[in-house]
Amino acid sequence: MMQKVRWGILSTAKIGVEKVIPAMQQGTYSEVVAIASRSAGKAQEAAGALGIETSVSSYQELLDLAEVDAIYNPLPNHLHVDWSIKALQAGKHVLCEKPLGLNVADAQRLQEAAASHPKLKVMEAFMYRHHPRWRKVKELVDNGVVGTLQTVHSFFSYYNDDPDNIRNKPDIGGGSLMDIGCYCISVPRFIFGSEPTKVTGAMEVDPTLGIDRLTSGMLQFAGGTATFTCGTQMAPHQKVTIMGSEGKIKIPMPFNAPVDRPTTIVLTKGSETEEISFETCNQYTAQGDRFSKAVIEDTPVPTPLDDALANMKVVDAVVQSSNEEAWIQY
Structure with a gap:
């Protein structure tokens, strides 16, 4: 073999x-x-x-x-x-x-x-799906540790206005939604373990570059909501917060997890907060x-192609929603 x-x-x-x-x-x-x-x-x-x-x-x-x-x-x-x-x-x-x-x-x-x-x-x-942190987060949510899952908020940003950078070329798939917003869509789909029933989004387009430099959206799931913001011309930041009826989980640096030191998640239930640490790991x-x-x-591969198509469907729906200024029903 x-x-x-x-x-x-x-x-x-x-x-x-x-x-x-x-x-x-x-x-x-x-x-x-x-x-x-x-x-x-x-x-x-x-x-x-x-x-x-x-x-x-x-x-x-x-x-x-x-x-x-x-x-x-x-x-x-x-x-x-x-x-x-x-x-x-x-x-x-x-x-x-x-x-x-x-x-x-x-x-x-x-x-x-x-x-x-x-x-x-x-x-x-x-x-990010292959990092032990995220597998633990999914386990905690699925086991009801935070109670009933209600909402997921994701934020991902950095600053890049270089017109020669491929991420700033709209005709080849540039823009904040395609580059980093797709993470903010992938996360709640992963955590809820289902697809949204409707989607809305708002995109701010750079008048010179023609790419979306700021996109925010909301996903309605059968059991809750997800909100996100991504941007490519703002201060660098990334964070995911998962809220349930009995607790919450915060994931610092959720996407670009450091590879030179242990990582953490922060679980809060009532007045008690626990920082759960994970050994140094390279998710790549x-x-x-x-x-x-x-x-x-x-x-089978860990993440099937069906998941990739489903994520792309939500990306398309956010674009359509922004263009039509309306919710897109699934």
Whole structure:
């Protein structure tokens, strides 16, 4: 039986080079063997810096490598679906960065391609889901520790007004909702364990860049609500608060959990507050290993594609709601 999945990386994207690749190289079941860039020099530089054996100067060349079992796709959002489909056609398993596509229709193309390659694994890379903190939070809520779940509030922001940055280009899937708002939608869906019944949203568009620089929304679930705000031209901040009838849970730095020190959640019930600590952990390492283990053991991936499509559906609904200034019913 294969002991490690051999990974190829599509592009020298910053998130891959700085975060995901070094983390996966620490994994038990993951081995990064190749990296591609449209620039041979960039590919060679990244491979040298990260100790990767093979570098190639085209994405297709990487897909054609026999020694690659799976690919990680951190390309710009508009290239997620096309290159993930090409990877499946080349017989490779796929871990694709979020959001899965530009919209539901785009993402459905990948779902259909995955269905026609049933032996290959495909998963959206929502790394936060693999951190032990979040699995503990889900367990606490499901076990009724905070009473009846009532509402989830998520906040995620940073400042980036660089017109050359891909996150500020609307035609390739830029903007705050696509980049970080998708986390604020994923979290309440995960915690409630269901889909919203209706959605509303308000988006503020940058008049020069054309991307949404500030988006707020509300999701109505059968058992409660979720509210969120995300922004790409404000002070950096991220926090999630989960409120129940008998208690609350706060998750500091919920998405970019530090990798060099233990992390915490804060559970409050009545007048008692408990800080629950978790050992130092890299959620990118955990994500790579959980996916790789699914490949090795031929078991379902931790987060199925249906979840990615459902998240994309809510993203689309927030956009539609903002455009129409109305609630969108499911």
